[in-house]
Amino acid sequence: MSETKRQGADRRLDPRVRPKEGWLLIDGRRFEVWDVSASGLLIRPYAGEHKIGASFDFRLHLLDLPNPEIVIDGGAVVVRINDKEMAAQFFHLDSGQYPAFDAFLERQFQALISERASTR
DSSP states (O other): OOGGGOOGGGSOSSOOBOOSSEEEEETTEEEEEEEEOSSEEEESSOOOOOOTTOEEEEEEEEOOTTSOOEEEEEEEEEEEEOSSOEEEEEEEEOTTTHHHHHHHHHHHHHHHHHHHHHTO
């Protein structure tokens, strides 16, 4: 399928996970993270003032029990927005914090694969 025909849940090239609890701080405001991937995230619900193409700095918090909370500083650009959600693509993630984020995603993907295998 060509990129121009990708829609809905297929838009991101990187697999996404829905964290048990995650939030994003933008200019001191907290937004709930609906899902996250190595390249971006979806905030739902969203009641901010950003527009498509706007960039922002953030601090991403992901609870990863029993492991410590993952905190990632970075920057993103808004790629999709409506009255209920905002999708953003990362353009910068703190390199010192990235290994913990990468490990979090890997654990989440492995858990999802194990869960799917056990239901077959």
